[in-house]
Amino acid sequence: MKDNKADDYLECCIVNKGGERDCENFAVKRDLILKIIDGQASEEELRLYNEVISKCNDCKCREYCEQELAIKCIIQTKLDRKRIPMEIVDKIRANISKTI
Amino acid sequence: MEGVKSSYTEEQRHRIFESEFLPHIDAMYNFAYRITYDEDSAKDLIQDTFYKAFKFIESFHAGTNSKAWLFRILKNSFINEFRKKNKEPVMVDYQDVETYYNSEDVNEVMSSDLRVEALQNMIGDEVSNALNALAVDFRIVIILCDLEGFTYEEMSKILDIPIGTVRSRLHRARNLLRERLRAYANSMGFK
Numbered sequence A: 001m002k003d004n005k006a007d008d009y010l011e012c013c014i015v016n017k018g019g020e021r022d023c024e025n026f027a028v029k030r031d032l033i034l035k036i037i038d039g040q041a042s043e044e045e046l047r048l049y050n051e052v053i054s055k056c057n058d059c060k061c062r063e064y065c066e067q068e069l070a071i072k073c074i075i076q077t078k079l080d081r082k083r084i085p086m087e088i089v090d091k092i093r094a095n096i097s098k099t100i
Numbered sequence B: 001m002e003g004v005k006s007s008y009t010e011e012q013r014h015r016i017f018e019s020e021f022l023p024h025i026d027a028m029y030n031f032a033y034r035i036t037y038d039e040d041s042a043k044d045l046i047q048d049t050f051y052k053a054f055k056f057i058e059s060f061h062a063g064t065n066s067k068a069w070l071f072r073i074l075k076n077s078f079i080n081e082f083r084k085k086n087k088e089p090v091m092v093d094y095q096d097v098e099t100y101y102n103s104e105d106v107n108e109v110m111s112s113d114l115r116v117e118a119l120q121n122m123i124g125d126e127v128s129n130a131l132n133a134l135a136v137d138f139r140i141v142i143i144l145c146d147l148e149g150f151t152y153e154e155m156s157k158i159l160d161i162p163i164g165t166v167r168s169r170l171h172r173a174r175n176l177l178r179e180r181l182r183a184y185a186n187s188m189g190f191k
Helices: A003-010 A026-037 A043-051 A060-078 A086-099 B010-036 B039-055 B066-086 B094-102 B116-120 B124-132 B136-147 B152-159 B163-187
Strands: none
Touching (some): A026 A060, A026 B163, A060 B116, A060 B124, A060 B136, A086 B010, A086 B039, B010 B039, B010 B066, B010 B136, B039 B066, B066 B152, B116 B163, B124 B136, B124 B163, B136 B152, B152 B163
8 A cells, every 4th residue: 555545544534515424535445445354455554444444433434344344244154154965075085086 | 376287196196185175175065055056066066176176186286275276176167067057147247347346336325224233133044145146256256255265366366367356346246245135134124
């Protein structure tokens, strides 16, 4: 992450013309949030996140982050993990032995 | 994954197979089931994948990333054989995906009517149905990333696509999944 991007993050939670809290450069923040959720962020990106976005309160990057985390969480916790039947493992071993 | 060919003795081949390949079989079966949505097809796909893995074991370097190597074979088997046989109808227009990711749509405000509590209250079947409703190429990236924990780089190698495309496909897949989950949440009365 280049240093000149830092200013983008510092514009989190601004008050827009309608009087609502908002983010500047949401696409940049979304990109960072996704990297963090996917475990792909660099140390510098994590530092930026901790400095700015993690402290924002009710603007859309916070909401986006929470939704993405919740979706990832339900995928990881609510989907059954299938286990291969042992007979298939035996079949595979038998087939392998035949090829030798 | 790529590299100079190794030459293994029969004993080494068996050891690699048992200690580096077989430990991933449940994750692979789970992946195969999620992309075929059919237990028998998943079993066939796994057997085919392991047969190929053993056949081409010389191109695998012991101690390297066997899980990604195996998933790549599995994915290729699925695309080259299973999907042809079953005439999978849903294909993704990747140009459309790229265009979407590079367009102003990415700055859109995500809908605020999908509450985290609604997601947390969903049961496994609803999540599973929402995932299965996605085109298989979108399903694949979500499973590889969120269930199997592959990095962007590993997914890029498994899927034979650039990292940027991995990210854009993942982004699009998540947006589509969010839409499906929102539909379920609304049908359950969450507002």
